[in-house]
Amino acid sequence: MRGSGVGRAGGSLVRLRRRCGLEHNELRRHIDRVQRLIGFGLLLLMLVVAPPLAFWAGTWSYHAGSSAERAERAQRHEVVATVTSTGGIGSSGDRYIHETVQARWPGTGGTTRTGTLPAWKNAKVGAHRTIWIDAKGDPTVRPRPHSRTVTDAAYASTAAVLGVSMPILLAYVLVRRRCDRRRDEMWEADWARMDAAGQR
Numbered sequence: 001m002r003g004s005g006v007g008r009a010g011g012s013l014v015r016l017r018r019r020c021g022l023e024h025n026e027l028r029r030h031i032d033r034v035q036r037l038i039g040f041g042l043l044l045l046m047l048v049v050a051p052p053l054a055f056w057a058g059t060w061s062y063h064a065g066s067s068a069e070r071a072e073r074a075q076r077h078e079v080v081a082t083v084t085s086t087g088g089i090g091s092s093g094d095r096y097i098h099e100t101v102q103a104r105w106p107g108t109g110g111t112t113r114t115g116t117l118p119a120w121k122n123a124k125v126g127a128h129r130t131i132w133i134d135a136k137g138d139p140t141v142r143p144r145p146h147s148r149t150v151t152d153a154a155y156a157s158t159a160a161v162l163g164v165s166m167p168i169l170l171a172y173v174l175v176r177r178r179c180d181r182r183r184d185e186m187w188e189a190d191w192a193r194m195d196a197a198g199q200r
Contacts, residue, residue, distance in 0.1 A: 029186065035179040042168045042175075050164045058157035065149030072143035075135045081105035081117060083127045103129075107137030115139065 081103040099119040107113035117131065117139060134140045 029183070031179050031182050031186070035175060038175050039172055042172050046165055046168045050161050053164055054157040054160040057160035058153045061156035062149060062153040065144065065152050069144045069146060069149060076132050076140055076143050078130050079105045079107075079133055080128050081131045083123055083125055083129075084114070085125060086119065086123055105131060105133065107133065108135065111137065113137045 082105070083101045083103050085102040087099075100116045101119045101123050102114065103117045104112055104114045113133075115138075117129075120129065123129075132140050132142050
């Protein structure tokens with residue numbers, strides 16, 4: 001059993017070497033070895049450049065997102081808004097229309113602010129709802145969540161890897177096309193020599 005396992009591992013290694021073009025084969029042409037050498041070089045280049053660049057991009061994005069989180073948390077806070085009237089209609093700036101309510105809420109410096117808020121289900125006069133306001137006391141969205149920072153960092157790392165790998169992949173495709181063209185020329189030359197030899 002142990003010997004068969006070693007045999008299978010050896011066979012897998014031989015197949016891997018053959019697939020990578022590392023084994024000695026009289027049928028393999030020089031152009032084939034050149035193509036594989038360039039391919040390995042481009043792969044090595046990607047493995048050397050992509051990980052550090054992905055780490056740098058992800059780290060930079062994470063730090064930028066964390067700074068934005070701290071800034072928004074420092075400038076925005078929650079207050080309780082009280083509905084003063086209902087039945088308003090507002091426009092979001094596009095083709096959609098939404099209902100609104102008039103409300104008041106405590107602003108900065110102890111002042112009371114009034115304005116229009118998007119309505120919600122069963123909104124009535126006197127109803128309360130928690131909203132976020134900015135440093136000026138105007139309604140705004142909640143501060144940036146940490147999950148968004150993590151997601152943006154992952155996207156930045158992925159984009160960095162793609163930014164490195166795509167040009168390298170394109171370079172290999174161009175090399176492969178050039179090598180295929182050269183192989184076709186060599187095959188045509190070989191067939192021509194065989195035809196000439198057969199006519200003698």
